Amino acid sequence: MLRLQAILSCLAICLGGLAQDSLLITNVRIFNGITPELKAGNVLVVGGTIAQVGVGINPTRGTAVIDGSGRTLMPGLIDAHAHITLAAIPMLAAMTAPTSYVHHVSGKEAEATLLRGFTTIRDVGGPTHGLKMAIDQGLLKGPRIYPSGAMITQSGGHGDFRMPHEIAAPCCASPVLIEKEGIAMIADGPDAVRQRVREQLALGASQIKLMAGGGVSSLYDPLDVTQYTPEEFLVAVEAAENWGTYVTVHAYTPRAIRFAIENGVKCIEHGQLADEEVVKLMAAKGVWWSLQPFLDDEHANPKTGESRKKQLQVSEGTDRAYALAKKHKVKTAWGTDVMHSPNGGAHQGAQLVKMTRWYTPFEVLKMATADNGELMKLSGPRDPYPAKLGVIDAGAWADLLLVNGDPLRNLELLADPERNLVVIIKNGKVVKDIR
Numbered sequence: 001m002l003r004l005q006a007i008l009s010c011l012a013i014c015l016g017g018l019a020q021d022s023l024l025i026t027n028v029r030i031f032n033g034i035t036p037e038l039k040a041g042n043v044l045v046v047g048g049t050i051a052q053v054g055v056g057i058n059p060t061r062g063t064a065v066i067d068g069s070g071r072t073l074m075p076g077l078i079d080a081h082a083h084i085t086l087a088a089i090p091m092l093a094a095m096t097a098p099t100s101y102v103h104h105v106s107g108k109e110a111e112a113t114l115l116r117g118f119t120t121i122r123d124v125g126g127p128t129h130g131l132k133m134a135i136d137q138g139l140l141k142g143p144r145i146y147p148s149g150a151m152i153t154q155s156g157g158h159g160d161f162r163m164p165h166e167i168a169a170p171c172c173a174s175p176v177l178i179e180k181e182g183i184a185m186i187a188d189g190p191d192a193v194r195q196r197v198r199e200q201l202a203l204g205a206s207q208i209k210l211m212a213g214g215g216v217s218s219l220y221d222p223l224d225v226t227q228y229t230p231e232e233f234l235v236a237v238e239a240a241e242n243w244g245t246y247v248t249v250h251a252y253t254p255r256a257i258r259f260a261i262e263n264g265v266k267c268i269e270h271g272q273l274a275d276e277e278v279v280k281l282m283a284a285k286g287v288w289w290s291l292q293p294f295l296d297d298e299h300a301n302p303k304t305g306e307s308r309k310k311q312l313q314v315s316e317g318t319d320r321a322y323a324l325a326k327k328h329k330v331k332t333a334w335g336t337d338v339m340h341s342p343n344g345g346a347h348q349g350a351q352l353v354k355m356t357r358w359y360t361p362f363e364v365l366k367m368a369t370a371d372n373g374e375l376m377k378l379s380g381p382r383d384p385y386p387a388k389l390g391v392i393d394a395g396a397w398a399d400l401l402l403v404n405g406d407p408l409r410n411l412e413l414l415a416d417p418e419r420n421l422v423v424i425i426k427n428g429k430v431v432k433d434i435r
Ligand SMILES: [Zn+2]
Pocket: 081, 083, 124, 337
């Protein structure tokens, strides 16, 4: 009897072993996300993660093999500031089209994002929970999503996209469109903020996004305004930390950034108008700076009128922001913030290449892989993908790109992912192979 049990359990283990797909990528020069040199070797993937990195790894029976032919293997890219459900749809359509249409557009954009080599995004506002679920279940192709869910905003804040007649709604009226769709939640006062934060956590947010100051695209708030009070930040941070995660905020000005940091916020989105003093505070507190290379160029989100003026003001701050981030060694993340721009996503790779204006190709690649991966891990126990991310190392997620050439020497390669990313692997599965 005991022997029979032993045989059965052995069978189970053996079959289990066979059931796990394995993939060996040979003959590649590896950029591991952390060190500035390429290292020749092989990478063995078992299931969704990397099992082994090194030389002399031999395929066992049933292991698929990809011959890299001397190309570069690097970790999948991470965009730390995305709005996947709002990225490719014009603002008017997002507000007026059937909800199902909005979500179909985002499903298509998610696949395009993955095929550009972005295997992970941190979504900082929008109704992504359903899309994430469909991608995680393999129903749709797309990146891993770290969702914030709805952005939490004060009345008149950067997330308040109500029409003026809706603002006059009596207290406790039924939710307005942006709330019903899960784009933004309006909350004024500590109790309301606490409740909104808890709701997003209940729905599966891996981090919480609050609006701490004026924004470019919003209707009511000039750039210079500060949003939320210390009390409101404190309850938001407490609710997020009670859930094991953190609050990140939209903020451009020194005052908005300072308010947020002094009340426990762990990450600043944008911050293009920061002054040296507040950057020193970010460095001293170890706060993350999630910066985007906003310039007045072809990659800018389409804007008109007052928003266009604000956009110019922000983009003028970008050079100084990167200089200050470097000078004070602030932990810096990279992201694009493509929003309401049908063709904006196509420039995702080019927006990374643009970073060579301030950094070496190695620094840029590290930022978009290992460094951004470290920021994802700030979600602690609320991390939906709890393994190493953005690196090629044993135990890390097998999110890998095989590049035609050496991006450490020629980052431009990543501006044309269609041609230069010959193999894309996410979660150990090949999603593109044009060798
Ligand atoms: Zn944004």
